[in-house]
Amino acid sequence: MTANPTRHLLRADIGLLLSYLSMTNSDPEENQSTLTVSQFIRIPLKRIGVVIGKGGSNRQQIEAKTLSKIMIDSDTGEVEIRPLPELKDPVLLLNAKDIVKAIGRGFSLSQSLKLAEDNYYLEIIRLKPLTGPQQSQIRRVKSRIIGSAGKTKETIEELTGCSLVVLGGTVSVIGEFEKIGDAKDAILNIIKGYDIENVLSKLEELKREMKKEEQKLWKEKDEIVEDEEDIETKEEDIFEDFEE
Missing domain, CATH: 3.30.1370.10 (K Homology domain, type 1)
Structure with missing residues (x-):
């Protein structure tokens, strides 16, 4: 029943990854170690306030987690997500886009920030x-x-x-x-x-079923730990016998 979720790459996402690959394969002297492809998304006007937060606090949290700069047009709901110079992983920029998209779809900041996790x-x-x-x-x-x-x-x-x-x-x-x-x-x-x-x-x-599977995995892990402890004990006994 479980379907494997995948991130559907839009043209902008593909462009971002191609830019990253080009950057990593280029001459180090010419490589500025930055990603230059911004991400764009439009969200409902009524959700802009949630993205920004009180005093810009929400936006700052998103930017800190994803090493990005978020620019918002309050008239159209257009959001531009720019990579900061220190950004090396293009996935972080896609995460930032997903976080903003999730807030636009009605999720809270705390729920949306989970998308920064792998x-x-x-x-x-x-x-x-x-x-x-x-x-x-x-x-x-x-x-x-x-x-x-x-x-x-x-x-x-x-x-x-x-x-x-x-x-x-x-x-x-x-x-x-x-x-x-x-x-x-x-x-x-x-x-x-x-x-x-x-x-x-x-x-x-x-x-x-998932809980049973988790319990089975934990049991197998405990058994492996016990086996390793038994092996260590036997090795110590052998070493002590050798010293005697």
Whole structure:
């Protein structure tokens, strides 16, 4: 059931990586050790304040984590993310873009900053291609995903460890590589009209299986440690016998 999430590279992303590869293969004397390809994204005007934060605090946190400079046009919602001279890893610039995109989709700063970590991903599910253009159908599907008093959404988050935001015509998910696919599959099944209780039961089953697998791995790790300790003890005994 778990789908492997991937970062879909846009043309700008590909250009960024090509720029980086060109830089690393160039003459060191000509290489200025900087990435020059800026990233651009547009976010809803009402979310600009969250990106900036009080006194610019949110923007400063994003910039510090991703070694970037964030420029925002408050009239259009256009955001330019420029690499700082010390930036060497192009992935950080893509992380900055994902963080801003996540805030634009309704996530809090703390939720969005998880995307600066290696194992966290953002998935955005656009409803119109799946439900059709009728607003009534989109509203109905959003209500099913959220559930009464937000219960369905909260249960998906609890069972997968992911964060969900239902905003406008999208459902967005932030989560770890191993879990985000399960959350996405559950959402897609709800959109398709599957029984919600069955969808959530499947998630519970997957969570139990994952917990068993984790316990098995920990047990195997403990056994390896015990074996290593036994070997060390035997080596010490042999060494002591040799000294005698």
